[in-house]
Amino acid sequence: MTTATGHTEAIPASRVIGTNVYNAAGETIGTIEDVMLDKTSNGIMFAVVGFGGFLGIGEKYHAIPWSVLDYDKSRGGYVVPFSAEQLKAAPAYSVDELTEGDGRMARDASFAHYRVEPYWH
Amino acid sequence: MTTATGHTEAIPASRVIGTNVYNAAGETIGTIEDVMLDKTSNGIMFAVVGFGGFLGIGEKYHAIPWSVLDYDKSRGGYVVPFSAEQLKAAPAYSVDELTEGDGRMARDASFAHYRVEPYWH
Numbered sequence: 001m002t003t004a005t006g007h008t009e010a011i012p013a014s015r016v017i018g019t020n021v022y023n024a025a026g027e028t029i030g031t032i033e034d035v036m037l038d039k040t041s042n043g044i045m046f047a048v049v050g051f052g053g054f055l056g057i058g059e060k061y062h063a064i065p066w067s068v069l070d071y072d073k074s075r076g077g078y079v080v081p082f083s084a085e086q087l088k089a090a091p092a093y094s095v096d097e098l099t100e101g102d103g104r105m106a107r108d109a110s111f112a113h114y115r116v117e118p119y120w121h
Numbered sequence: 122m123t124t125a126t127g128h129t130e131a132i133p134a135s136r137v138i139g140t141n142v143y144n145a146a147g148e149t150i151g152t153i154e155d156v157m158l159d160k161t162s163n164g165i166m167f168a169v170v171g172f173g174g175f176l177g178i179g180e181k182y183h184a185i186p187w188s189v190l191d192y193d194k195s196r197g198g199y200v201v202p203f204s205a206e207q208l209k210a211a212p213a214y215s216v217d218e219l220t221e222g223d224g225r226m227a228r229d230a231s232f233a234h235y236r237v238e239p240y241w242h
Binding site: 043067 | 135163
C-alpha cells in the first residue's frame with residue numbers, strides 16, 4: 001500500500017490509530033489516538049495526538065491537521081514539520097473539548113496555530 | 122455530541138468502527154469495519170462495510186460513500202437509503218482490493234453504483 005516515497009493515498013483509519021508521531025527533530029511527540037471525521041463535509045477534521053498518557057486521567061490531546069502528517073517509512077510513523085516550541089505552545093484539549101462546537105473549536109484553533117490552510121473554505 | 126436530529130459533525134473514527142448499518146427497509150446489512158481515508162486530499166474515501174463475517178476468510182466488503190450514512194439514534198446505527206437489491210448487486214471487495222490503485226478502484230465503482238456525487242471533483 002505504500003509507494004516508493006512512503007506516501008499512500010488510501011489508508012484505513014484503523015491503521016492510522018496507534019501510529020507514532022515525531023517532530024521535525026525526530027523526537028517522539030506522541031501517538032495518533034484517533035482521527036476526527038467531519039460527518040457533513042466528507043473532510044478529515046484533524047488527527048487526535050496523545051502525549052503518551054503521562055497526564056493520566058486529565059490527558060490532553062493535540063488536534064493536528066491531517067495534511068501535515070507525513071509518513072516516514074524508516075521510522076514507521078508520521079513526522080510533523082513543527083519544532084518542539086511550536087508543539088509546546090500548541091492548544092491542547094480534553095476528549096470532550098475536542099468535539100465541542102461540533103469539533104470546530106479545536107479544529108480552527110489548531111489550523112491557526114500551525115498556520116495550515118483551512119480545507120473547509 | 123449528537124444534535125436533536127441525530128446528526129453529528131465531529132465524529133471520532135474509533136466510534137464509527139463497529140457501528141451497525143441498516144438498509145432503507147431497516148434490515149441489518151452489516152458493520153462498519155473501517156473508514157478509508159484519503160491521505161492526499163483530506164477526504165474520506167468511503168466506509169468499509171462488512172457483511173457480518175459469514176463469508177469467513179474470503180470475506181468481501183462494500184465501499185459505501187461516507188455522505189450517505191445517516192445516523193439513526195433510535196437504532197444506534199447508520200442507515201443507508203439503498204434497497205436490498207441495490208446492495209446485493211453492489212461491488213464487493215477483498216481487503217487488498219479495497220486499497221488497490223490507491224483505493225480509487227473501489228471508490229469510483231462504489232460512487233458510480235450508488236449514484237453518489239463524487240467528492241473529489
